[in-house]
Every structure is written in structure tokens, then in C-alpha cells.
Amino acid sequence: MSIQTEMNNLIVSGEFDRETLQRANAALHNLKMTRGYRSVNIDMRNVTKGFAAELLPFAARCRDLLLAGVDTMLELPTDSLLSRLFINSNWAHLIDPRQYEPSNYTSGKHIPAVSYDNADTHFQAVNQVVDKLLSSLEGFSRDQLAALEWAVNEITDNVLNHASSPQGGVVQLTTKSKSNIVEFVVCDTGVGIPKTLRDTHTSLNSDVVALQQAIQEGVTRNRATNMGNGLYGSFRLAKLSEGYFSIYSGYALLSYTQRRGLHVTQPAIPFSGTAIVCGISTANPDILAEALSFRGEKYTPGYSYVDKLTDQDGAVIILKDESKSFGSRDVAKPVRIKIENLLAASPKQIEIKLDQVSLISSSFADEVFGKLFAQLGPIMFMNRVKISGGNTVVRQLIDRAITQRLAFGVSN
Numbered sequence: 001m002s003i004q005t006e007m008n009n010l011i012v013s014g015e016f017d018r019e020t021l022q023r024a025n026a027a028l029h030n031l032k033m034t035r036g037y038r039s040v041n042i043d044m045r046n047v048t049k050g051f052a053a054e055l056l057p058f059a060a061r062c063r064d065l066l067l068a069g070v071d072t073m074l075e076l077p078t079d080s081l082l083s084r085l086f087i088n089s090n091w092a093h094l095i096d097p098r099q100y101e102p103s104n105y106t107s108g109k110h111i112p113a114v115s116y117d118n119a120d121t122h123f124q125a126v127n128q129v130v131d132k133l134l135s136s137l138e139g140f141s142r143d144q145l146a147a148l149e150w151a152v153n154e155i156t157d158n159v160l161n162h163a164s165s166p167q168g169g170v171v172q173l174t175t176k177s178k179s180n181i182v183e184f185v186v187c188d189t190g191v192g193i194p195k196t197l198r199d200t201h202t203s204l205n206s207d208v209v210a211l212q213q214a215i216q217e218g219v220t221r222n223r224a225t226n227m228g229n230g231l232y233g234s235f236r237l238a239k240l241s242e243g244y245f246s247i248y249s250g251y252a253l254l255s256y257t258q259r260r261g262l263h264v265t266q267p268a269i270p271f272s273g274t275a276i277v278c279g280i281s282t283a284n285p286d287i288l289a290e291a292l293s294f295r296g297e298k299y300t301p302g303y304s305y306v307d308k309l310t311d312q313d314g315a316v317i318i319l320k321d322e323s324k325s326f327g328s329r330d331v332a333k334p335v336r337i338k339i340e341n342l343l344a345a346s347p348k349q350i351e352i353k354l355d356q357v358s359l360i361s362s363s364f365a366d367e368v369f370g371k372l373f374a375q376l377g378p379i380m381f382m383n384r385v386k387i388s389g390g391n392t393v394v395r396q397l398i399d400r401a402i403t404q405r406l407a408f409g410v411s412n
């Protein structure tokens with residue numbers, strides 16, 4: 001890894017790791033504050049590797065500069081995969097919105113970084129994250145999904161509650177199926193955790209101690225209005241599920257991995273704001289709902305996204321909104337997983353509306369409808385799944401997929 005500055009150019013090469021993040025942020029600060037540049041060119045052409053944990057906080061910092069009147073321009077990595085990741089994940093747009101459009105990329109497993117700055121956009125951002133979880137985690141119960149949703153909601157909500165950051169926060173979800181990890185990264189460029197906690201806990205004289213305290217049960221800056229559960233519960237979910245967790249805020253870096261345990265250190269370069277990485281393992285989903293417990297009592301979140309999708313008649317899935325294309329098994333699988341999770345979450349019926357879907361492939365029809373039929377069996381399928389709308393061709397393709405499953409069974 002190397003960081004160089006030449007005039008108003010910030011040139012980064014190699015792997016964009018945590019040290020790169022620190023040094024790149026310091027260099028940006030220096031270009032603006034000491035050298036007074038009003039535009040900075042960020043040259044990432046020779047960056048070889050990068051992940052949300054570091055690139056999202058960097059992008060958030062660039063966006064902050066932009067709002068402070070400093071133009072940030074980005075040169076993408078020459079590595080084509082990495083360059084596509086910069087665009088799809090929305091980092092490119094956050095860093096240089098004039099050159100790069102917001103990403104509308106969707107895949108079964110990822111969503112681009114989403115910004116939010118008020119209660120409405122926060123609600124939408126969390127729903128977008130949870131919707132993606134619903135269509136990517138197989139065999140999850142309502143309680144288990146609700147525990148993940150709870151953590152996403154708590155960490156993102158903290159930004160609006162505590163950070164005093166005019167541009168709000170940004171959240172990105174990555175699901176890593178090989179390692180069974182759901183990772184969300186949440187960043188803001190506000191006042192930072194040490195500052196807000198010190199306002200009421202004057203004994204917290206170092207940033208390191210402040211972060212150590214922040215993840216303890218019941219630690220909050222305002223006992224009258226808050227419980228101090230959010231960071232404690234999220235950390236607990238990450239730890240007990242055998243995932244990972246980190247907070248970088250002010251002059252403190254808290255990092256938990258299963259192998260190395262918990263460490264809180266003082267980095268040479270501070271982060272003005274808060275960047276949290278919460279990696280929760282889904283290998284043993286039973287842990288998730290159990291891990292949510294406060295003051296010795298199991299806690300059940302009062303609201304879940306599944307409730308939003310289900311009314312007294314059941315859930316409605318509008319197929320045209322679930323996928324950009326209806327041509328392959330790959331794009332069909334997340335749709336089926338979402339329907340399965342909704343069926344598991346509520347005993348009610350699910351209506352699948354086919355309106356405005358003009359054509360689906362037979363592999364799509366089989367992956368969603370054939371497999372659901374095979375799993376549920378004819379009686380349960382008829383009781384729980386209602387299919388409405390759509391044209392004759394689409395309905396015939398679905399019929400055929402189901403008839404074939406009837407003849408050949410569930411395998412594959």
C-alpha cells in the first residue's frame with residue numbers, strides 16, 4: 001500500500017486496508033486544511049483490493065469534503081472487477097457524484113451503499129437492507145430475521161440520534177455466503193462516540209475508554225431517553241454468533257474478532273465521525289434470537305419488516321418489483337427465498353401478483369413456483385400461495401413448471 005500527494009492529487013496504490021483509510025483521510029484533511037485546495041483528485045488507478053469496511057468510511061469522508069465546498073474527483077482502479085465494484089457499490093458516486101451516477105445495481109446478495117438523513121430515508125434504507133436479507137438468507141425464522149433487523153436499525157438510528165451530522169449516515173450490506181456472514185457497515189462524519197459520551201460521562205477521559213464503555217450494557221449519553229442497548233446488543237450478536245465487530249471513532253479503534261478477541265487501541269490518525277462494521281455469522285441462526293437479551297431477559301423486537309409486508313390478508317409479492325429480469329434460475333432464487341421466509345414468518349396466505357410481467361423463462365418458473373410447489377405439496381401450496389394476474393403465456397409456463405414437479409419431484 002502507498003499513499004502519495006502531488007499538488008492536489010491523492011494517489012493511492014495497493015490494497016485499500018485500514019491503514020490506507022487512516023492515511024488517506026489524513027492526506028485529504030491536509031490537502032484541504034493546510035494546503036487550502038478547493039479540489040482534490042483521488043487517483044485510485046493502482047488500487048488492487050478494497051472492501052466496504054474501509055472504502056465506505058473513505059467515501060463518507062469525501063462526501064463530507066464535497067459538502068464543505070471541496071470538489072473530489074475520482075479516477076477508478078484500472079482493475080476491471082474492482083472498478084465495477086466501485087461503481088456498483090455506490091462508492092464512486094459518493095466520492096465523485098458529478099462523474100458517477102448513483103448505482104442502481106442489484107444482485108441477490110448486495111445492495112449499493114444507501115444514504116439517509118432523516119426518519120423517512122432512514123426507514124427506507126433499513127427496509128432496503130432487510131428486504132435483501134429476506135431474499136438471501138435461507139431457512140430463517142421471523143425471530144432470527146428480526147434480530148438482524150434490530151441490529152441494522154439500532155446502529156443506523158444512532159447516527160440520527162447522536163452524531164449531529166448534517167449529511168446523515170450511509171449504510172451498506174454485504175452477505176458473504178461462503179463464510180456465512182452478514183456484514184453491514186454504517187458511517188457518519190459527525191461528532192463521534194467519544195464526544196457524545198463524554199458530554200454526560202465526564203470521567204471518560206480518553207477516546208479509548210469511551211469506546212470500551214460504549215459497547216457495555218446500559219451505557220448511554222442520555223439515561224432519560226435511551227437505554228444504552230444498541231451497541232451492546234449489536235456487539236453481542238456479532239460476538240455470540242462468532243462474527244466480528246469494529247468501531248473507529250475519534251482517536252479510538254475497537255476491534256473484535258473471534259481469533260484475536262477484543263482490542264481497543266489509539267490510532268495515530270483519528271476518524272472524525274463514526275464507522276461501524278458489524279459482521280454477524282448466520283451459520284447457527286438459533287444463536288441470533290437468543291443473543292438479544294437485556295438485563296438478563298430475552299428481548300423480542302416489537303416491529304419487523306415482515307409485519308410491513310403482511311397485513312390481515314397476508315403478504316403480497318408483486319413479481320415485477322422483485323427482479324429486473326425473469327430469465328434465469330440465478331435471478332429467481334432470491335425471489336423464492338423471500339417467499340419461503342415470508343411463508344415461514346406468518347401463517348397467512350401469500351399472494352404473488354404477476355401483473356406487468358410479460359414473459360418468464362421456464363427455469364425461472366421452476367425455480368420459484370415449481371420448487372415452492374414441490375416443497376409445500378399440493379394442498380399446502382393451494383392453501384398458502386395465491387397467484388393472480390399475468391398473461392396466459394406466463395400462467396401456462398408456471399402451470400407447466402408445477403406439473404413437471406408433480407411428475408418428477410423435488411430433487412435439485
Ligand SMILES: Nc1ncnc2c1ncn2[C@@H]1O[C@H](COP(=O)(O)OP(=O)(O)OP(=O)(O)O)[C@@H](O)[C@H]1O
Pocket residue numbers: 154158159161162163164188190191192193194196197214219220221222225226227228229230231232274
Ligand atoms: N453514530 C454515533 N455518533 C455519536 N455518538 C454515538 C453514535 N452511536 C452511538 N453513540 C454514543 O454511544 C452511546 C451508546 O449507544 P447505544 O446505541 O448503545 O445506546 P443509546 O443509543 O444511547 O440507547 P438505545 O440504543 O438503547 O436507544 C450513545 O448514547 C451515544 O453517546
Ligand SMILES: [Mg+2]
Pocket residue numbers: 154157158229230231
Ligand atoms: Mg442507540
